[in-house]
Amino acid sequence: xxxxxxxxxxxxxxxxxxxxxxxxxxxxxxxxxxxxxxxxxxxxxxxxxxxxxxxxxxxxxxxxxxxxxxxxxxxxx
Numbered sequence: 001x002x003x004x005x006x007x008x009x010x011x012x013x014x015x016x017x018x019x020x021x022x023x024x025x026x027x028x029x030x031x032x033x034x035x036x037x038x039x040x041x042x043x044x045x046x047x048x049x050x051x052x053x054x055x056x057x058x059x060x061x062x063x064x065x066x067x068x069x070x071x072x073x074x075x076x077x
Contacts, residue, residue: 006056009070012048021046021066023054031056033066044069 010031014022019040023033033054035046046052046069053068
């Protein structure tokens with residue numbers, strides 16, 4: 001059986017080395033998020049104050065995979 005994961009939305013608060021980011025979820029929890037997969041291959045740039053979707057394991061709720069960067073309404077992306 002495949003591991004169940006939770007998907008949350010959050011805000012990037014800090015950029016760390018090697019593709020790691022500190023993410024503040026909407027419920028005020030802080031996570032360590034890292035990019036992988038399509039975001040890394042497509043060279044999608046993630047900066048502080050970006051909104052992202054993060055996939056969190058049920059077994060380790062302190063880390064997660066950043067799976068999507070949400071578009072900001074006020075930017076011209």
